[in-house]
Amino acid sequence: MRRFIGLALLSLALAAAHPAAAQKPKSPDTPMILTWSPELQSRGYRTMEDLFEVLVIKRGRKVHPLPAAARTIDVAYPYEGKTWTAADYMAAFDVSGVLVLKDGKVLMERYAMGRKPEDRWTSFSVAKSVTSTLVGAAIADGKIKGLNAVVTDYIPELKGSGYDGVTVRQLLMMSSGVKWNEDYTDPKSDVASAGGAIEDPKVNPIVSYMRKLPRENAPGSTFNYNTGETDLVGVLVSNAVGKSLSKYASEKIWKPYGMERDGIWVTDLAGHERGGCCMSMTLRDYGRVGQFILDGGKAGGKQILPPGWTTEATSKQIENGVGGYGYFWWIRPQGGFEARGIFGQGIVIVPEDKLVIVVNSAWPRATGRDLSAARTAFYEAIRAAAKAN
Template identity: 70%
Template sequence: MRKSNLALSLAIAMTGSPVLAQVALKPDTPSILVWTPAQQSDGYRSIETVYKVNTIKRGDRVHPLPMAKRQIDVTFNHGSKTWTTDTFMKANNVSGVLILKDGKVLMERYGMGRKPRDRWTSFSVAKSVTSTLVGAAIQDGKIRSLEAPVTDYIPELKGSGYDGVTVRQLLMMSSGVAWNEDYTDPKSDVAQSTTMKVEPGVNPLVRYMSRLPRVHPPGTMFNYNTGETDLVGILVSNAVGKSLSDYASEKIWKPYGMGQDAIWMVDPAGRERGGCCMSMTLRDYGRVGQFILDGGKAKGVQVLPANWTAAATTTQITNGIPSGYGYFWWMRPNGSYEAVGIFGQSITTFRDDRIVIVTNAAWPRATDREISALRTAFLNAARAAAKAE
């Protein structure tokens, strides 16, 4: 693989991988990875018109996000320029920025013609929601524990490289099973796993994953693997006996009080993509972040195990990228933990400051070192401004 291709693959793995297997409503739909700016602007906010999805239904109650007494703006220096929130958003095709402190809105801005009721696709931010549903299933007694074997919930994997792998090791991306996530190589696993035929009663992704060999002892080596995050989605669905969308509605959207229905892209077998592509409003992204920050409680009821959010959002395994990886959450050198998706999607939380910052965007490239550095500079400046209030 050429050096440039290697850099692209590593960079995308750092920020959240692209779509493995989606079902387009029209046969001539181009890959979401190569959409034009106009296709991004329209498609990211209306993904249900492009791909097959399931609905995550909200309930009757809405969790309030009251406006703080004073709103903030963010001004910061980066490179040779002084930036404002507006110039940052325009320069990077940012469709939404939300800053919460103590559950109150310090800033809510929209761009690219987006309105408050417009949803926006998550890409790999969905991984962090999927791991949260693992916690809910443990709290419900549907998954015995993090140390339970994966094969207890996906028996088709018995006798494969996943024999002896635990749920926890999947959440750490450390199964030890071989996986090549090179998006530029048509022979890579991330490409080949999308070509399996759909047969009645057989999940094509599970069949593909069951054929992969083990190359490391489980739990010893981090290897970014979107196939396994989709596998975790299947595991949860099997354990609870319902779709991920229905379970997300039951455990998060209804009890916590999301403002609108969300949608979740499905694979060719009709399963929600555990590793990708939910769509929700900017405020509901903020509510996801606040739900985790609040310890996984809804209306005073512990939806997740009491220690779940702390464990999920602290380093469980080193991954060669400061500062480590939790349960489908990234740890950052600035002290935050993040749910991240390509093209500029993120939920960034500074736990000790009780600050949640959401960005949605349509970057011109899936990942970009310069844009990422600018986003980090904005996040650090936004944190400082929020703390000052």
């Protein structure tokens, strides 16, 4: 009973925050995404473009091949007193797709929940890791001076705010020092309020909100998970390169690396892509994103990202209490690093094993220790099976 009461209170809080949701729904009747029913999750995660305003990330003419490995794998691993297979895990945790690549070849590819290989699925915060990758591309292009460049050089509307003197690197580490509340159960939290209204038609709504926040810590000193700042990074990149994030992602990743299908990116109230959320692509294209990072940011024989960028971005830059954090990448205590999104989205990359694992899900809750623990056990079972293959 307590669980259902808690979920009901959470739903009420989130519903109250709905007008302040940063993405723009096509219909005012669209429920806030964090309160969707299982049926709407299954359909909506595949068809975000039907429910929200989006921009398209165009693919190119060529597709990066993902050939089948000589032998595929399954898993059989102990967890909570029983033996689990991949099918067991997928059924128990509402998983729509699992893809495992080793040496760029497919060891496992599974679909469920009515999903087909051509279906996209939303990423939630996995998009953050793509946004940080576009920062690297913009540095390589000379559009961003470097990681020590100050944020206000690219978002001048932030001058005179808590972001004075904050660097691009500090934003990517989620350590600006600006005060921020990410509590989704609090309808008055920053995450429930940021970007929810156009206060100044000349200023992006997330920028308008963020420039009013006070400084709480010295820049670079303290990790504080902050979705608003990942949206800021998206604005910073598009300002620096002079084009939309979607067009830049198409030019730097989708076309040169060879994605199989156009991606989509949900926009905010001003029509700008949310740097911190809600890009959608196919299961295999998530795998290609992982492989692009594993390949060191090279595509079509060209170096897209600065040499050494992928190593630095996916190394521990700041302590966060759970393994460390890079540039919008989570460092895994078990080895490797991860792009992570709520409701069970993830790209795990283990360079020493030349391994990429993608999981897309529709968990009944945004997150939880039980859900995360079960997913970690599944990841590690896959890693062991891949090593033994």
